[in-house]
Amino acid sequence: MNLANPENMIMMRPPGCALFAKISPSQPEMGNSPQVAFLIREESRRIRSLSGIVEVRASLILQERVGLVPILLQVAEGQEGIFETWLNYFAKDALGRKDTHLETLAMQGEIRILFYGRSGRERSIMISNERLKPTWNAILDKVSRMPEWGMLDFDAAREKVYAGCPTVLDLWKLLSPA
Numbered sequence: 001m002n003l004a005n006p007e008n009m010i011m012m013r014p015p016g017c018a019l020f021a022k023i024s025p026s027q028p029e030m031g032n033s034p035q036v037a038f039l040i041r042e043e044s045r046r047i048r049s050l051s052g053i054v055e056v057r058a059s060l061i062l063q064e065r066v067g068l069v070p071i072l073l074q075v076a077e078g079q080e081g082i083f084e085t086w087l088n089y090f091a092k093d094a095l096g097r098k099d100t101h102l103e104t105l106a107m108q109g110e111i112r113i114l115f116y117g118r119s120g121r122e123r124s125i126m127i128s129n130e131r132l133k134p135t136w137n138a139i140l141d142k143v144s145r146m147p148e149w150g151m152l153d154f155d156a157a158r159e160k161v162y163a164g165c166p167t168v169l170d171l172w173k174l175l176s177p178a
Contacts, residue, residue: 004094010039010116017041018073018083020101023112036104037112038073040083044117050075054113054127057175060139063157067143069102070161072172073113075125079169088154089143102143105129106136 006021013019018041022034054075061068069087091099105111108129115123129136149157165171 006037006039007116007121010041011120013041015041015043015046016080016083018085020071020085020087022101022104034104035108035110035112036101037114038071038083038085039114039116040073040075041116044119044122046076046080047115047117047122050115050123050125052125054125055177056111056127056132057172057177058132058135058139059175060142061161061174063160065147066149066153066157067139067146068154068157068161069139069143070171070175072168072175074172075113075115079167082168082172084168084171086154086158088151089146090148090154091151102136102140106133106140 006019006023009021010017010019018038020036020038023037025032025035054073056071056073058069058071061070067089069089071085071087073083073085075081075083087099087101089099089102093099110126111129111132113125113127114121115125161171165174
């Protein structure tokens, strides 16, 4: 099993988890460049009941010298309908290159949200990224000028945020709508 494959990674996680990854565009009109998509692992019965409406909230949280970028997706009512991911601007890929997910989000026109149930991909929703582009660009402008931090610094800073926001609903309420 290729663990670098985001579909393999999300299928190894329990329902209620999410991640983001660069994937090839699904339609030729989207161009050839990989785009950021969000992959959500959920129970098949819950996937079938989704309305297709998705709200995305993202922000830059400064915690000491680390810039945390929580990205939350609400796909259904209640805390169980909110999925959480965190972007580390200074993360490195498997080859040691700087992560470029934020730059990609700032440019792409749409965001795909892919839902995975027990048997694999079960649903795909496409949402416009136009309303979020100013948020991505503002975050990028600030975080790109910060001194680099390491993964241990990022994890420690995120734990401090969790101390003040112990549930995903608390974090959702902290982040303003984009």
